[in-house]
Amino acid sequence: MLRTPSQIRWAQAALAAVILAGWELLPRFGVIPKLFVPSLSEAIGALYEYRAEYLAHLPATLVEILVSYLLACGGGVTLGMLIASSPRARRMALPVLRSAYAVPMVVLYPVMMVWFGLGMGSKVAFATVFAFVPTLLTTVAGVASLSPHLLETARAFGASRWQRILYVQVPASLPTLIAALRLGGALVIVGVTVAEMLGAVEGLGFLITRHRTLLNSPGVYGGIILVLVITSGHEVLLRRLERRVEKFRES
Amino acid sequence: MTQSAVSVRAVTQHFTVEGQSTVALDAIDLEIPPGQFVALVGPSGCGKSTLLSLVAGLRLPTGGTLLCNGEPIVGPVPQRIGMIFQEANLLPWLTALENVAFPLKLRGVPKRERLEAARAMLELTGLGNFADRLPHQLSGGMKQRVSIGRGLVQDPGVLLLDEPFAALDEQTRMVLGDEVLRIWARTGKTVMFVTHNLSEAVYLADRIIVFSARPGRIVDDVPVDLPRPRTFSMMSSERFGALKDRIWAHIRDADH
Ligand SMILES: Nc1ncnc2c1ncn2[C@@H]1O[C@H](COP(=O)(O)OP(=O)(O)OP(=O)(O)O)[C@@H](O)[C@H]1O
Numbered sequence: 001m002l003r004t005p006s007q008i009r010w011a012q013a014a015l016a017a018v019i020l021a022g023w024e025l026l027p028r029f030g031v032i033p034k035l036f037v038p039s040l041s042e043a044i045g046a047l048y049e050y051r052a053e054y055l056a057h058l059p060a061t062l063v064e065i066l067v068s069y070l071l072a073c074g075g076g077v078t079l080g081m082l083i084a085s086s087p088r089a090r091r092m093a094l095p096v097l098r099s100a101y102a103v104p105m106v107v108l109y110p111v112m113m114v115w116f117g118l119g120m121g122s123k124v125a126f127a128t129v130f131a132f133v134p135t136l137l138t139t140v141a142g143v144a145s146l147s148p149h150l151l152e153t154a155r156a157f158g159a160s161r162w163q164r165i166l167y168v169q170v171p172a173s174l175p176t177l178i179a180a181l182r183l184g185g186a187l188v189i190v191g192v193t194v195a196e197m198l199g200a201v202e203g204l205g206f207l208i209t210r211h212r213t214l215l216n217s218p219g220v221y222g223g224i225i226l227v228l229v230i231t232s233g234h235e236v237l238l239r240r241l242e243r244r245v246e247k248f249r250e251s
Numbered sequence: 252m253t254q255s256a257v258s259v260r261a262v263t264q265h266f267t268v269e270g271q272s273t274v275a276l277d278a279i280d281l282e283i284p285p286g287q288f289v290a291l292v293g294p295s296g297c298g299k300s301t302l303l304s305l306v307a308g309l310r311l312p313t314g315g316t317l318l319c320n321g322e323p324i325v326g327p328v329p330q331r332i333g334m335i336f337q338e339a340n341l342l343p344w345l346t347a348l349e350n351v352a353f354p355l356k357l358r359g360v361p362k363r364e365r366l367e368a369a370r371a372m373l374e375l376t377g378l379g380n381f382a383d384r385l386p387h388q389l390s391g392g393m394k395q396r397v398s399i400g401r402g403l404v405q406d407p408g409v410l411l412l413d414e415p416f417a418a419l420d421e422q423t424r425m426v427l428g429d430e431v432l433r434i435w436a437r438t439g440k441t442v443m444f445v446t447h448n449l450s451e452a453v454y455l456a457d458r459i460i461v462f463s464a465r466p467g468r469i470v471d472d473v474p475v476d477l478p479r480p481r482t483f484s485m486m487s488s489e490r491f492g493a494l495k496d497r498i499w500a501h502i503r504d505a506d507h
């Protein structure tokens with residue numbers, strides 16, 4: 001059945017159409033109460049109705065995502081590379097980081113609000129902490145699967161530690177890096193949105209919470225649609241990067 | 252007495268893995284004069300690779316000292332000692348040419364200069380026409396030629412080869428063996444060559460060092476008094492067979 005790429009693309013489109021149609025029809029015919037899930041057209045209608053409000057709050061969310069992304073993914077990938085490049089650092093740091101991974105970070109958010117206030121600072125801090133460790137661990141796991149022979153060879157030819165990272169580890173682990181960015185980016189978006197929902201004065205999460213308090217479901221789902229758009233934008237960018245990397249590596 | 256190209260003096264290497272200590276090398280002494288072609292043979296796990304990694308400066312010995320041209324080896328000195336591994340270990344995203352040029356890149360040699368040097372090496376190893384291929388587009392033998400080119404590109408005085416042809420078929424192995432001999436005769440480098448193949452050892456070397464099973468000790472030091480250039484027909488000569496028998500006797504005794 002699903003063999004050629006075009007067949008698969010058709011199937012994907014069909015699946016998306018079914019989901020969207022279900023979203024529209026099930027609430028409309030009362031299968032799902034509208035208070036829980038408004039129909040797609042109502043959500044889009046709300047998006048249009050409150051467009052000025054959404055547009056006013058979008059920049060704050062985007063800036064928070066961008067800054068957290070740079071901190072969490074930049075920091076997580078760099079530190080992950082460094083830790084992975086030394087067996088001793090790996091043995092020392094990994095158990096600690098794995099335990100840190102298991103801590104439900106949401107409990108930290110109230111503390112961060114105390115430290116950084118209700119503005120962007122606390123959102124950035126929370127999303128960064130939320131995404132940092134998983135990004136780092138994904139990076140380390142990817143680098144660990146790299147053949148030690150390549151690193152040994154580079155060392156035999158006089159590569160310093162930084163040269164080994166730059167010329168061997170980084171190119172060899174580009175696919176992993178993309179996986180790490182994919183995870184880190186998704187977590188940053190979740191982190192920012194959740195933080196805004198829990199306590200904020202602006203941003204999409206803040207709007208979602210406000211509409212929810214007013215029992216305005218279409219308004220809530222309008223905000224969710226915007227978050228989905230951001231997530232998809234991130235995915236599109238990653239796909240592009242992925243294609244570049246594949247070309248670069250050829251095999 | 253001329254100075255040795257490589258001196259190994261009372262070198263001992265222990266490894267401790269999870270509290271269990273193994274002695275990989277036990278008080279090894281070895282003097283290799285410049286230009287000599289030395290083969291190292293011995294049962295699996297006797298420490299041949301360990302010895303090469305010590306000479307390459309990839310690790311420091313538990314005991315004893317190693318010298319290259321009279322100077323202590325305390326880390327990799329790729330301009331003096333070139334290394335060729337069993338697997339070609341090429342960087343898969345670099346072309347053959349860039350792989351050969353890689354050691355020069357690490358030293359900061361300008362691009363044009365290093366690619367020129369690398370091209371000369373590929374010519375020398377017979378791969379001139381494959382400079383722009385990626386490793387996965389090359390056969391096993393070709394990859395190993397690239398790896399030899401990379402080992403030679405800095406013109407080191409000492410060349411270390413750790414079972415370089417073990418993953419190749421018999422014919423390719425013979426051809427590459429002759430290739431290494433040709434390059435060696437032309438450049439006069441000192442060579443340390445680890446192999447499991449006794450015929451290969453006798454065919455290539457001036458001298459064969461035989462190791463015992465763990466802990467690795469030198470049990471015989473066999474001069475190979477066959478004339479050069481070596482030829483295929485020598486392999487069926489009586490002298491060739493006698494040398495092989497002498498080495499085989501040690502390895503058989505070690506491995507019971
Ligand atoms: N990094 C290491 N950590 C722990 N033990 C090691 C390490 N490297 C080598 N050894 C041990 O040292 C001994 C010698 O290993 P080595 O690889 O030098 O043997 P070899 O003579 O090259 O064997 P082979 O012919 O199979 O390649 C073995 O017992 C091996 O288990």
Ligand SMILES: [Mg+2]
Pocket residue numbers: 299300301413
């Ligand atoms: Mg070995």
